[in-house]
Amino acid sequence: MEHSDAVRMLDVALAEAEAGRAEGGIPIGAALFGADGRLLGRGRNRRVQDDDASMHAETSAFRAAGRQRGYRGTTMVTTLSPCWYCSGLVRQFGISRLVVGESRTFTGQHEWLAEAGVEVVLLDDARCYELMKGFIAANPGLWNEDIGVD
């Protein structure tokens, strides 16, 4: 994919992450785009806002996209490298492409997804990195809760 297309998609996810920060939530955002580039759904981590442990950014965007007959050609974009839960989502539903804002503050299983046929695009976006770095430093307990670290 074109770098500019990936950044355009990431900007939607980043806007979700920033809205989450403004709400006092965990600042991770995501969006799902169709094969034609149309936005299908967008969302953000909702652990704090809704007391909902199941709504990571990616699952939130997936949910917002509603029921789909299939996911061939779709792109999931997320501000942060996905955890196993969200990587499993991408793999199970056959989402074709994953655009990752940054993977420095948390590094998921990009190779595992690539081996399963998912195209992984890593942007290493400084805005995403600074947003997450600041959040983790200020809220280590909340961050550990969100990724299941005791």
Next chain:
Amino acid sequence: MEHSDAVRMLDVALAEAEAGRAEGGIPIGAALFGADGRLLGRGRNRRVQDDDASMHAETSAFRAAGRQRGYRGTTMVTTLSPCWYCSGLVRQFGISRLVVGESRTFTGQHEWLAEAGVEVVLLDDARCYELMKGFIAANPGLWNEDIGVD
């Protein structure tokens, strides 16, 4: 774990699955139990009922359990072998044990979870098998939608 304890837990998940069938939904149920055996949350697939693609039985039970500080010692019980999405949930959050009602109609990644340190108990329960077999035969399109098969 004792076989009778596993069956007692499965009965909770099966009641959820049967409630889902009665609602016209996909008849898969799950429950999350604490290290002390206490029920933390129970749920069922909600694709049809809520038009919610993100709510598999396991994610629904996980959500119902609310925010937890950790999952060490917990048991996820599900009427049907988990897909990648739900297997990723179990692995990411460090759920200690997985009790599977049956894995004949759908076979998930038990070995992948076991290698990650999850204790997997497979019951091969005839009630779960018959329930799912009948559903898939009657609703192949809906079932494929739920597991991301085109």
